[in-house]
Amino acid sequence: MSKRIDVQNLNVFYGDFLAVKDASMVIEPRSVTAFIGPSGCGKSTFLRTLNRMHEVIPGGRVEGKVLLDNEDLYGPGVDPVAVRRTVGMVFQRPNPFPTMSIGDNVVAGLRLNGVKDKKVLKEKMEQSLRGANLWDEVKDRLDKPGAGLSGGQQQRLCIARAIAVSPDVLLMDEPCSALDPISTLAIEDLMNELKSEYTIVIVTHNMQQAARVADRTAFFNLEATGKPGMLVEMNDTQKMFSNPDQRATEDYISGRFG
Amino acid sequence: MSTATVDQASGSLGKKGQSGGRAAKNTIAKVVMWAAFLIALVPLVWIMWTVISKGGRLLLDVGWWTESQRGVGRREQAGGAAHAIQGTLIQAFVTALIAVPIGVFTAVYLVEYGRGRLAKAVSFMVDILTGIPSIVAALFVYALWVTTFGLDRIPFAVCLALVLLMIPVVVRSTEEMLKLVPNELREASYALGVPKWKTIMKIVLPTAFSGIVTGILLGLARVMGETAPLIILGPYFKSLSTNLFDGLMGTLPTMINEGRDNMAVPATNERVWAAACTLILLVLILNLLGRLVGRFSKVKN
Ligand SMILES: Nc1ncnc2c1ncn2[C@@H]1O[C@H](COP(=O)(O)OP(=O)(O)OP(=O)(O)O)[C@@H](O)[C@H]1O
Ligand SMILES: [Mg+2]
Numbered sequence: 001m002s003k004r005i006d007v008q009n010l011n012v013f014y015g016d017f018l019a020v021k022d023a024s025m026v027i028e029p030r031s032v033t034a035f036i037g038p039s040g041c042g043k044s045t046f047l048r049t050l051n052r053m054h055e056v057i058p059g060g061r062v063e064g065k066v067l068l069d070n071e072d073l074y075g076p077g078v079d080p081v082a083v084r085r086t087v088g089m090v091f092q093r094p095n096p097f098p099t100m101s102i103g104d105n106v107v108a109g110l111r112l113n114g115v116k117d118k119k120v121l122k123e124k125m126e127q128s129l130r131g132a133n134l135w136d137e138v139k140d141r142l143d144k145p146g147a148g149l150s151g152g153q154q155q156r157l158c159i160a161r162a163i164a165v166s167p168d169v170l171l172m173d174e175p176c177s178a179l180d181p182i183s184t185l186a187i188e189d190l191m192n193e194l195k196s197e198y199t200i201v202i203v204t205h206n207m208q209q210a211a212r213v214a215d216r217t218a219f220f221n222l223e224a225t226g227k228p229g230m231l232v233e234m235n236d237t238q239k240m241f242s243n244p245d246q247r248a249t250e251d252y253i254s255g256r257f258g
Numbered sequence: 259m260s261t262a263t264v265d266q267a268s269g270s271l272g273k274k275g276q277s278g279g280r281a282a283k284n285t286i287a288k289v290v291m292w293a294a295f296l297i298a299l300v301p302l303v304w305i306m307w308t309v310i311s312k313g314g315r316l317l318l319d320v321g322w323w324t325e326s327q328r329g330v331g332r333r334e335q336a337g338g339a340a341h342a343i344q345g346t347l348i349q350a351f352v353t354a355l356i357a358v359p360i361g362v363f364t365a366v367y368l369v370e371y372g373r374g375r376l377a378k379a380v381s382f383m384v385d386i387l388t389g390i391p392s393i394v395a396a397l398f399v400y401a402l403w404v405t406t407f408g409l410d411r412i413p414f415a416v417c418l419a420l421v422l423l424m425i426p427v428v429v430r431s432t433e434e435m436l437k438l439v440p441n442e443l444r445e446a447s448y449a450l451g452v453p454k455w456k457t458i459m460k461i462v463l464p465t466a467f468s469g470i471v472t473g474i475l476l477g478l479a480r481v482m483g484e485t486a487p488l489i490i491l492g493p494y495f496k497s498l499s500t501n502l503f504d505g506l507m508g509t510l511p512t513m514i515n516e517g518r519d520n521m522a523v524p525a526t527n528e529r530v531w532a533a534a535c536t537l538i539l540l541v542l543i544l545n546l547l548g549r550l551v552g553r554f555s556k557v558k559n
Binding site for chain 1: 373444445447449450453457467
């Protein structure tokens, strides 16, 4: 299930603008990897190249390789739609489909990809909601609209929706930034459970969160405004927060940034 | 607000005059706006009053809704407008049947796929189409249908002219609704490995659905009252007729137009006003229906 990601010399562009320059990293399976760094340094941009969501934006393109268990996601003949089934994504703002009920939201990916068997859908629905620690809260109102849930519940609904299609990798872009501390903890716990099955990558501005959930942490930075973002350092989280190799990392983590 | 407090505090400095001037301007602006509003209301109320007082009575008659004018003389107080109501509804329905898919898919193209020159060109064409007077659309269809192809004037030709008028309305309103659908929903769907076309069909269009329907109903309401295409392509006919491809079909606007020359005859006079009243009622119902559907909108901005 869980897969290893190997990024090699990746340049990411918006039109002519180079947003992330020459990034290489290895993301281990069955682990949580956190991306940290100042705003605008290209964390989201980089994250979105890992499931080919970057090219959805007009002008978005990349150079370099992203290997998923040795298969290049950007190789010729690779279908981006298939890539996204393997590498799922959860966004910063919870975005359940407003036309669908809670239950339908969860299995939306399956249904839209042609699964019709009611029994399979029902099983998947419960399994995914349990996986996202949401089952007990919503089991009596599966047919109510998803928009009626709290922000934290909506975000867990989105996680349930993402894991329902059984991806190998789960990308999360600041999944807790719109949530209260309790919902945040619920989602952090969830990440800890999910990492036994998935490769998880999260972007976060919250250092404590990175320290709490991530096995490895990558620090992105900008040389200057207008310059491309780049990967400064990637290390075990413990080392990053106690004794990083790079001065810039230490400055950023200890708040002596800029 | 803050200036007002300053004025009060420093009243002795003689700044009262300024704020007094501002208050006066405010009052004047208010009066002007109210006056404009009332003036705009006068013709509206007047028209409604005229139409209802002169033709409203006939609408309460069951025969008005069930009988045609077949064999009814202009001095006779008999028959109804069923033929015209039915004709207007049939033509509106067929027009919508053709214009809605074209309009909606054009809008989908413009919003979801349109990039570069072609999209600009299409958008420009829609703009031009929006500005075309209905009589020009009618003459265009006439020139094509009758002059070039040598075909007869049939109700379906009317529908074609109405389609030309309805398409831009549908395109523009659908475009607006599609733009209101947050991009995050599209991305959420892509991220589940759903192809783009399916995302549009199953996520974007359903999300914008009620807004699109509202736009369609409003466009339809507009097209229903069009008269120029009817006069040029679809002359009045007094009997019930459902065949779009042969003969003639009566409609409310042509019924009104037909009676125009005989307004001195009381029976005809009342029929004309009643037909006008019915047309207004139909348009009103469509408008209300459109707004009602709009209430169920899933996109909140
Ligand atoms: N759609 C876009 N078109 C053009 N440039 C973009 C686009 N999105 C982002 N950028 C640029 O790419 C760079 C990286 O942006 P990105 O959103 O990846 O930053 P980030 O690290 O995620 O920041 P934050 O922490 O604020 O989310 C920025 O300079 C930004 O202006
Ligand atoms: Mg970001």
